[in-house]
Amino acid sequence: MQSRRRRPGVAATAVALGVSLILLSGCGDLSRDELTRGVESIAALAAQGQLVANGVARDATKSTYARVMAKTLGGEAEHEAEKLADAEPSPQVRPERNAAVQVATELADLFSELQTFPGDERHGALVEQHMGEVEAQAEALVERLGGDAG
Amino acid sequence: MNREPRSVAHRLLDEQILDSEGRRCGRVDDIELRGNPPRITALLVGEGLYPRRLPVRLRGLARRLSGPERWGANALRIPWEEVDEIGASVILRGKAEELGLGGGDNPERWLVRRLPWN
C-alpha cells in the first residue's frame, strides 16, 4: 500500500530512469553479453578455420573443399566484424569492441589467404598457426569481458 | 449387402474407386441416399462436391477453387448398379471412360496432351 505522502519527484525520476534504460538498451546498442557472444563466435570460427587449414597443411584435403569452406567461413567472420563495428557499444566495453572488430577482420583476412592458396601446404600451415593466435586473442578478450564484472 | 444402408454409406464414403481394369479414378466424395427407408442410389464423385464437405465458412473459398458444382463436369453420378465389389476399394463394373471418370488422367484431355512425355 503506497503512502499518499510519497514525494512525486521519486516517481518521476523512476519513470525517467526506466524510459532512458529502455531507450539505451534499444537498437544498435551492444551490451557486454552480446559482445561476449560475438567474440565467442569469432573464436569458434577460428577453431574451425584451423581444422580446415590443417587439412591443407597436411595435404589431406581437397582444394575445392578448402576454398569453398574458407570463403564461407571468411564471409561469416567478415559479417561478425561488420556487425560489431556497426553497433553502438556501451562505453565500458568500447575498447573491447574495437579489439573484437580487429580480431574478426584479421580472421577474415586469414580466410582470404586460405581461399587464395587452398592447395599450398606452406600457406596452410602458416594460416593454421596464425588462426591459433587469433583464437587465443579472442579467448583472452572473452576473459577480459567476463572478468571486468561491474 | 445386408447391412443398413447408412452404415454401408458411412463405410463407402471417401473410399478409392477402381474401374473394372483396376484404374484409379477418384474417390467417393459423396453418397446419394433416396427414399424412405433410405437406400443408396448413387456414388457421387468430383471436385464440385468438395465445398459441401467443408465447414460452412470455408465453402465460399472452396467454390472459388474447385468451381461451382457442375453436373457432368466437376461432379459425376455413378448409379449404384455400376458398383461391382466393395473391398479396400470400390470396384466398378465398367471402364472409367464409359462412366466419365478419371478424366483428369485421361490422355485425351488437352492439358495432359501438352505434358512433355505425351
Add this chain to the structure above:
Amino acid sequence: MKSILKIALGIIAALGGFLDIGDIVFNTQAGALFRYDLLWAVALGTLGIAVYAEMCGRVAAVTGRPVFDVIRMRLGFGLGLTALVASTVVNLLTVAAELGGLAIILQLLFDAEFSLFVVLAAIGLVIVVALLPFGGIERLFGYCGLLMIVFVATAINQGPDWGAVAHGFVPSLSSSTLYLYFVVGVFAAALMPYEVHFYSSGAVEEHWDESSLTENRLNAIIGYALGGVLACSLIVVSGYLFHPLGVEPGDLGTAALPAQNAYGETGLLLALGGIMFCVGGAAVDSSFSASYNLAQFLGWEWGRYRGPKKAPRFTASWLVFLFLAMLVVLSGINPVEITEYSVVFAVVALPMTYLPVLLIAGDRSFMGTHANGPISRTLGWAYFALIIVLALAAVPLLLATNGGGG
C-alpha cells in the same frame, strides 16, 4: 535363400537411406554443443520411426492402403485436407532443404556458382527418376548412402571415452531451452514423416502383400536400428572433435571435417559422397511423398510403376513440387535454415498423420490377425503421447532459442 538376400538388400537400402540433411545438421550441431548428451534422443527417435514405419508398412501390405488413403478414410475430407495441406508444406520445405544441401555438396566438390548447382541438382534428380524403375532409384541412393559408414569408422578411430558415450544414452533433461530445442530437433529429424509416407507408398509400388510382413518387420527393426547407429555416429564424431574446440557447425561442409581429420582426403570424399547420396535420396523421397499424398488423397492414379502416361497428374505434380522447391532454394534462404524449419514443422504436423495409421493398424476389422499386438500397441500409443508433447513444444522452443542460435 533368394528371399534372404532380397531382405538383406532391402535392409541395406533402408540403412543407407536413413539419414537426410535434417539428421546431419541437427546431430552435428547437437554433438558440438552438448557432446554426447543427446544420444538418447537419437535412439528414442530411431525407435519411433521404426514403430511408425512398421505399422505403415503392415497396413499397406495387408490392406493395400498407403498413408494418405488411410488418412482420407479415417479423418474424412475436411480434417484429411488439413493433414494434406500441412504435410505438403512440410514436404516442400524438406525438398527445398535437401535440394539446397545437395547443391552445397556439389559446390564443395566442384566450386562454382551455388544457383547453378541447384538447377543442375534438380535436373539430375529428374533424369535419375526418369531413367530408373522405382526399386532401382531406392537401391542407388540406398547403397551409395552406405558411404556414411565412414562416420562410424571415424568415431571408432577417434577413440572417445566410450563410458561417456554410453552415458549419453541415458535420458537427461536440462532447463536450458537450447538443450530442449535440440531434444525436439534431434528426435524430429529422426522421425521425419515423409520417410514413412514414402515407405508405405513404396510398399504398394512393390506390390507387397501378407507375405511381405517379415520383410517389413526386419526393415523396420534391423534397417532402422543400424541407421540409428549412423545417426549416433554423427553426434559422437562431432562431440569428440568440435565440442572441446568450441566449433559451431553452421554449415553443411563442417560435418565432413571429422572424417577428413581422421582419414585425410579419402575420408573427406567418402563423407561428402555419403552426404550427397543421403540428401539426394531424401530429395527424391520427400518430393515423391508430396505427390503420393496429393494423388492418394484425391483419388488420382499414382505410382512410379504406372509411368507418366498412365499417371500424368501424379507425375506432373512431382515436377511442380520439385520446381517450387528449387525456387525456394534459389530465393537465397540458407538451406541449413530451411532444414531447421522443415524439421520443426514436421513434428508439429506429425500427430495428424500418425494417429489415423495407429488406429487402423490396431483395428481388427481392417487388419484381421495382423492388427497391433501388445508391443506395437503399447509402443504405438506411448509414442503418440510423446509426439503430442514434442509437437506442442516445438515452435515455442524454436522461437525461444531464435532458431537454435542460442
